[in-house]
Amino acid sequence: MDAPDSIATLQQIAERNQVWSRMAAKYGVENPVPPWKTSLDGLCDALDKAACGPEVLTFKERRDEEDALSATVYADLPYPENQLMALAHSLVARGVIDEAELQQRLTAIRARLEA
Incomplete structure (x- = not known):
């Protein structure tokens, strides 16, 4: 990947600063580990072991x-x-998922959380 281009959807998420420590405190959750961390680790492990071609990251590239x-970008x-955010950025930049699909999925998740 060359210089990291900004991805509007991800930039908006970063600007909202809804990090786990703040959200956990807001809702009285004591677990210091975000509930999505296990899924993130699993996805990274799956990508690291996959041989899906150059559009998907190798372990070193990831x-x-x-x-x-x-x-x-996400400092x-x-x-x-x-x-x-870095993984999502890399997957969008490589065309594994496009930004419109990412936005649709985020909208669906937010709707379920707010229901």
């Missing part, structure tokens, strides 16, 4: 991109939010 994006977010 970690290098995660480090670069976490230190630049204001804490871990593991910056890891999640």
Whole structure:
């Protein structure tokens, strides 16, 4: 991946600063680990072991991109939010998921959470 281009959907999420520590405190949750962290770890493990072609990240590419994006584009977010955003960024940048589909999925998730 060359210089990281901004992805509007992800930038909006980062700007909202809805990080787990703040959300957990707001809703009285004591678990310091976000509920989505296990799914993130599983997805990273699956990508690391997959041989899906150049559009999907190798382990080294994923970690290098995660480090670069976490230190630049998503530097204001804490871990593991910056890891999640870096992975989403890499997958959108590589065309694994397009930004419109990402936005649709996020909208559906938000609707379920607010129901």
